[in-house]
Amino acid sequence: MKSLDPRVTRLPETGEAGVILTKAPLDQLGTFEVFVQPKEGKPFQHEGAIHASDLEMAFVLAKETLTRRFTCTSLYVVDTRSVFVSPYTEGNKNAYELISEIPANTGTLTAYEVYHLTKRGKQHVQAGTVDGITPAHAMAEARKKFGDKVVYNIWVVPTAEIRFTSAEEKDLWLTLPDKKFRDASDYKGGDKLKEFLERST
C-alpha cells in the first residue's frame, strides 16, 4: 500500500509542458505580539510575534510556538496594532526624554501595560502598569513613574485588549520541565548513530 504520510505523498505534482502560471499571492493572517512570564514573580517579556486569525486563536497558537521549550508560568497576547511604540534612542539618551508631558484632559482613564527596552537588540521587558486616557497620555504617565532610568524604547499596551492566561489555565505548562527531548541537544542523535554504526560493522 502507498504511504499515507504527506511528507512522502504531497510533493508538488509534476506539470505539463508549456504551462506557465503566475506565482500565487501570499495569503497571510494578521500578527499578534506574545508576552511570556518565564518564572513566577518574574516580569513578562516580549517573546515574538505570530500569525493568527483572532485574539483567541493567537493565544492558542502562541502557546506552542513560543513556550514549548523553556519554562513558562503565564503568557498573554495582543493585536500588534495595539502596541504603541516610542521613538528609539541609544547610548546615554533616555527614550523618555522624547516623550512630552500631556495634560490630563477629560476622558476615562484605562490601564496600560508598560514595556521597556533596556538593551538594544534584546527583548522588551515589562516595567509595570499605568493609567492613561490615550496611549500618548499613558506614555507620559509612564515617564513620571519610570522615567528616571535610561531605556531605549517604551511600549504601552491597553490592558483591556490583552488575552491573558486565566488562573485555571496555569496548568498548561505543568509538564514542560519533563520535555527535555524537545531540545535537540538532549537527543544526542550523533552519538546514537555512531554507536549503531560501530556495532553493525
Added chain:
Amino acid sequence: MNAQALKELLYKVADDQLILGHRNSEWTGFGPLLEEDIAFSSMAQDKIGQSHALYQMLHQLGEQSPDTIAFMRSADQFHNCILVELPNGEYDFSLMRHFLFDTAEAIRFDMLSNSSYLPLSELARKIKGELRYHTLHANTWIQKLGTATDESISRLQQSLYTALPFAIGIFEESPFEKDLIQENIFAGEQELKIRWIERIEEVIQKTKLSLPTWSSVTAVTGGRSGKHSEYLQPLVDEMSEVFRIDPTTEW
C-alpha cells in the same frame, strides 16, 4: 485488583494515543500555517509521551518494555479504536477527529484522576494541563472554522458526518467494564460517552454545524479487539521501520 481488566484498559488508552500521535505527526512540515504546524506537532508529541507513560505502567505489571510493545506488535495486536488509525485526509478531517477524540480523552483522564489504581490517577492529574491545551486548541479551531465561510463550514460538516460513526467506536465496551467500575479503576465507557455527547453538543451549538440524532449513528467497532481497518498495518510498519532494523539499538 483485576490485573487483566486493568491491562486491557491501559492498552486501549495507550494504543489510541500512540496511533493518533503518529498519525497527527504526519502533518509535521505540512500544516496549514507555521504556528499551527508547530502546535499540532507538539500535541502529537504529547500523545506519544502519554502513551509511553501508560506502556511503562504495563511494563511494571509484567508486560514487555515500552519500545517492544509500541514497535514489535502487528496491527491485530493493537487495541486502539478505528477512528485514530484513519488516514489524515484533508486538514478539516484531521481537525474534526482531533476535536472528537481529544474531547473524549480529556473526559476519560478526568474520570481516571479518581482511579483506585494510583499510578493512573497520578498520571491523569499530571497531564491535565496538556489535555486542557489539546481541547482548547480543538474547540477554538472548530468554533472558528465552524462559523467562518461556506467552504469551511461545509468541509467540517462533511468531516463530522464521516467521523462520527468511528468516534462512537471510541466507547466500544471492554469485556471487563463491570470489574473496572466495581473496583473504581475506571467509571466505564457508558458514562464517558454520556459526558462526551454533552461536551460535543455544547461546542457544536456555538457553530453553524449540525449533529445528526445520536440514535441514527451506528458505531464502527472492532478496534478494541484487534479488528482494524486496512490503514493500521501500513502505519505500524512505517512507525516501527527504524526500530525493527535492530531492536537492541538505542535510537
